[in-house]
Amino acid sequence: MRKAFNSELLEPLIFRIRERRVVLDADLSRLYGATTTPFNEAFRRNRHRFPGDFAFQMTADELENLRSQIAISSLQSTDSPKDSSRRSQFVTASHGGRRYLPWAFTEHGALMAANILRSEGAVQMSVFVVRAFVRLREQVAANTAILKRLAEIDKTLVQHDAALSDLYRKLLPLLQPPADPPKRRTGLH
Secondary structure (H helix, E strand, O other): OOHHHHHHHHHHEEEEEEOOEEEHHHHHHHHHOOOHHHHHHHHOOOHHOOOOOOOOEOHHHHHHHHHHHHHHHHOOOOOOOOHHHOOOOOHHHOOOOOOOOOEEEEEHHHHHHHHOOOOHHHHHHHHHHHHHHHHHHHHHHHHHHHHHHHHHHHHHHHHHHHHHHHHHHHHHHHHHOOOOOOOOOOOOO
16 A cells, blocks of 8 residues: 555645644554554654644644635545545544544654654655655745746736837827828919
């Protein structure tokens, strides 16, 4: 099963919370081949290894916001049922849901979590998780460069539009048909 994973399959499990890209504890434990409860117990025993920029507990508002985002995206998704491994466990959770607020792990926290589990599978899977984070970071950088270039093109187009408008105003009198010469009057005036 581990060979079937790659960073593209893990990207739907990475969310943006508090301006950080994170993986939730339920998804991370599933990826590392553990259930959420033992995973969180190992995390609590080693909490001193996880500073605030490695892992943080979500607030109730953040959790509700995330649930609504996941529900909306799953309704719009065209994933087949066999792709359910790509969805967060918040959508597929049963038995009344969670009794505590979930923990969110950043890229560094996900790597540290693999170290506290001490299983070979978790260490191997952590490579895929880190690659997924790196891939998303590269995509954001590429998108930023594209948006910057589009802004430059837009600025150039606005300048060209102003220059063409000015040129049109100057040429408009020349494009008008010449006025008819005055008719000569006959007779005495």
